[in-house]
Amino acid sequence: xxxxxxxxxxxxxxxxxxxxxxxxxxxxxxxxxxxxxxxxxxxxxxxxxxxxxxxxxxxxxxxxxxxxxxxxxxxxxxxxxxxxxxxxxxxxxxxxxxxxxxxxxxxxxxxxxxxxxxxxxxxxxxxxxxxxxxxxxxxxxxxxxxxxxxxxxxxxxxxxxxxxxxxxxxxxxxxxxxxxxxxxxxxxxxxxxxxxxxxxxxxxxxxxxxxxxxxxxxxxxxxxxxxxxxxxxxxxxxxxxxxxxxxxxxxxxxxxxxxxxxxxxxxxxxxxxxxxxxx
Numbered sequence: 627x628x629x630x631x632x633x634x635x636x637x638x639x640x641x642x643x644x645x646x647x648x649x650x651x652x653x654x655x656x657x658x659x660x661x662x663x664x665x666x667x668x669x670x671x672x673x674x675x676x677x678x679x680x681x682x683x684x685x686x687x688x689x690x691x692x693x694x695x696x697x698x699x700x701x702x703x704x705x706x707x708x709x710x711x712x713x714x715x716x717x718x719x720x721x722x723x724x725x726x727x728x729x730x731x732x733x734x735x736x737x738x739x740x741x742x743x744x745x746x747x748x749x750x751x752x753x754x755x756x757x758x759x760x761x762x763x764x765x766x767x768x769x770x771x772x773x774x775x776x777x778x779x780x781x782x783x784x785x786x787x788x789x790x791x792x793x794x795x796x797x798x799x800x801x802x803x804x805x806x807x808x809x810x811x812x813x814x815x816x817x818x819x820x821x822x823x824x825x826x827x828x829x830x831x832x833x834x835x836x837x838x839x840x841x842x843x844x845x846x847x848x849x850x851x852x853x854x855x856x857x858x859x860x861x862x863x864x865x866x867x868x869x870x871x872x873x874x875x876x877x878x879x880x881x882x883x884x885x886x887x888x889x890x891x892x893x894x895x896x897x898x899x900x901x902x903x904x905x
Contacts, residue, residue: 730797731867736774738839738846739860741781747841748781749791749821751806752871756832758793758804765793765804772799791824791836807831809852822856825849835870837863 652664670689677685734750741748751758759765766787770776772794780802781788787803794800806824814823825836829849836849846863847856850870858866 726797727872728868730772731864731871733772733774734794734837734867735860735864737777738837738863740774740778741839742844742846745841745844746781746783746839747821748777748837748839749806749824750777750837751791751793751828752835752837753793753795753800754833756834758828758832758834759801761807761828761831762791762793763805764790765801768799768802770799772797822847822849822854826852826854829853835867
């Protein structure tokens with residue numbers, strides 16, 4: 627094989643791309659329900675390499691047959707993670723303008739602060755690109771404007787729909803009394819209650835941000851991408867929601883405005899084209 631400089635550089639670039647892809651795939655899957663399965667696949671790959679080196683023909687044949695069907699197994703096992711990944715790639719902004727985003731964030735923050743002070747439990751899911759009605763059970767349609775007063779009323783203990791979670795869609799309360807899917811992770815603190823496990827479960831299967839207020843302690847927490855952050859302050863909650871719904875969306879809105887400006891410009895006439903410098 628002729629190992630010239632061009633071939634070496636192509637080999638290095640290919641290895642680097644594969645290494646970066648594998649690293650980010652591992653970091654994305656780490657801590658999710660599919661993480662033990664990833665470890666299992668890694669062990670199987672290691673066993674396959676050993677059987678190949680030792681020329682264990684029967685085991686090699688069985689493992690090769692197993693991996694032949696692994697593509698279908700991956701689609702089934704990692705369906706929630708794959709759906710969330712694809713949704714993030716094409717994620718749309720939650721609100722139309724930065725001012726509206728901040729106003730809606732303040733509604734969530736004020737609600738969490740008020741409920742925390744009086745120790746009223748709450749479970750609030752903020753919908754992004756994945757429709758939450760596809761993964762939640764039951765739920766009562768509300769369809770009213772999201773305000774701290776309305777959310778407090780819903781979660782008040784004597785209210786008939788205070789159990790379950792609330793789904794926020796844009797600036798409105800879409801559904802209340804929803805049953806979110808519970809996480810199946812076994813590495814969680816046994817003291818975690820149903821609200822927190824439901825928040826993790828919903829964030830594992832969707833791209834929603836789920837805010838939790840503990841009924842026992844009044845502590846504020848949030849779940850996102852399968853990770854739960856507990857015992858945060860109101861300022862930390864505001865900063866996190868801003869980083870998700872304002873900072874990221876603002877950068878994307880620049881691209882949107884450029885595309886809108888480019889597509890709205892009139893087509894140049896022949897005289898205009900002739901005056902452009904040629905490259």
